[in-house]
Amino acid sequence: MENQTDLINELKIQKEIAYTSGLLQGDVTIKTLLESLAEGVIFINESGRIILINDRLAELTGHDKHEVIGQHMNIFIPDDLHSKHDSHVKGYFKAPRIRPMGEGLELTAKRKDGSTFLVELSISFLNTESGKLGIGFLTDITTRKEAEYELKKRNQELDAYAHTVAHDLNSSLAGIVGFSELLINPSFELSKEEHDSYLNEIAEGGRKMSSIIGELLLFASMKKEDVDIGEINMRNIIDSACHRLKYQIEEKNVDIEISENISNCLGYSLWIEEVWLNYISNAIKYGGTPPKIKIYSTKTEDGYIKYSVEDKGEGISDDLKDIIFNERDKSKDKLTKGLGLGLSIVKRILEKLDGHVSLESEIGQGSIFSFYLKDLN
Numbered sequence: 106m107e108n109q110t111d112l113i114n115e116l117k118i119q120k121e122i123a124y125t126s127g128l129l130q131g132d133v134t135i136k137t138l139l140e141s142l143a144e145g146v147i148f149i150n151e152s153g154r155i156i157l158i159n160d161r162l163a164e165l166t167g168h169d170k171h172e173v174i175g176q177h178m179n180i181f182i183p184d185d186l187h188s189k190h191d192s193h194v195k196g197y198f199k200a201p202r203i204r205p206m207g208e209g210l211e212l213t214a215k216r217k218d219g220s221t222f223l224v225e226l227s228i229s230f231l232n233t234e235s236g237k238l239g240i241g242f243l244t245d246i247t248t249r250k251e252a253e254y255e256l257k258k259r260n261q262e263l264d265a266y267a268h269t270v271a272h273d274l275n276s277s278l279a280g281i282v283g284f285s286e287l288l289i290n291p292s293f294e295l296s297k298e299e300h301d302s303y304l305n306e307i308a309e310g311g312r313k314m315s316s317i318i319g320e321l322l323l324f325a326s327m328k329k330e331d332v333d334i335g336e337i338n339m340r341n342i343i344d345s346a347c348h349r350l351k352y353q354i355e356e357k358n359v360d361i362e363i364s365e366n367i368s369n370c371l372g373y374s375l376w377i378e379e380v381w382l383n384y385i386s387n388a389i390k391y392g393g394t395p396p397k398i399k400i401y402s403t404k405t406e407d408g409y410i411k412y413s414v415e416d417k418g419e420g421i422s423d424d425l426k427d428i429i430f431n432e433r434d435k436s437k438d439k440l441t442k443g444l445g446l447g448l449s450i451v452k453r454i455l456e457k458l459d460g461h462v463s464l465e466s467e468i469g470q471g472s473i474f475s476f477y478l479k480d481l482n
Contacts, residue, residue, distance in 0.1 A: 167217035201230035364401035392416030
């Protein structure tokens with residue numbers, strides 16, 4: 106008897122829904138308006154049953170607009186949010202008003218195939234002879250969110266890159282200031298050779314700063330599809346990076362051993378020099394006293410060249426290894442105390458060149474920072 110009563114009640118509900126749906130669809134003005142909107146539109150009753158959807162919502166979700174009439178609107182909601190959404194619907198009908206839904210939150214809708222997509226939702230209501238109806242206006246914001254994410258990531262890249270090159274710029278500037286002060290200090294008697302040598306150092310420092318700024322502007326403006334990837338002479342790039350770090354190398358009496366058999370690969374030289382600059386500068390800072398650094402390359406079985414910078418420093422804890430290449434955040438900065446400030450940009454550069462990074466380290470045993478680029482073959 107109970108099942109029969111439930112069936113009768115369900116038939117009454119479906120009849121009321123069909124009647125209300127027919128009224129809405131029969132109104133030419135409403136129908137024309139709904140089908141002209143770029144948003145998906147849904148009408149529901151106070152029980153959350155679907156009265157009507159427009160063509161746009163059918164297109165977004167993959168449902169036939171007629172087959173969903175009478176079903177609960179949860180068919181458009183991810184399964185784990187059903188109970189929460191039901192309570193929101195009940196609360197809304199107690200005091201209906203026009204407002205955005207989930208402001209400040211990321212809302213998702215579910216398609217017929219079970220996949221989900223990000224949405225923006227505004228809700229309103231309509232009084233009819235059958236009672237109050239809730240109206241939802243739904244916009245697919247997946248593309249917008251992806252663009253926002255890419256912009257945020259791009260800004261993080263530039264921020265990390267700017268921090269990475271700032272130290273290098275400061276180093277070159279310090280050299281220029283130091284040699285300039287020696288030249289203008291009357292208490293220092295300089296030979297012509299010393300005088301010319303200091304002038305050359307000042308000029309070289311200025312050229313380095315110009316080069317760094319040019320590369321920063323280049324990185325800021327270029328996208329992966331703009332980069333001309335080709336064969337690069339890796340030994341020349343390593344030598345150039347070491348030359349840019351020569352003041353730090355001399356100051357800390359760094360012992361650098363560079364393999365004679367550094368393999369060439371496919372890449373983009375300007376960006377890869379910044380990778381070496383970051384890896385080597387970190388090894389200088391944290392590679393022991395005095396720092397001892399080995400640089401070498403090995404070929405992998407999957408068609409990549411692995412380039413490594415090995416140091417004899419204190420090593421890196423497992424907790425730090427898990428986050429050291431991640432985008433910069435406050436917790437990382439506190440934990441690293443400056444180590445790897447530019448490692449997130451290193452990771453992004455390698456990803457843009459279809460490569461990747463790795464780290465091998467044990468406390469007390471030093472570290473090996475590596476990156477991989479495609480072999481020439």
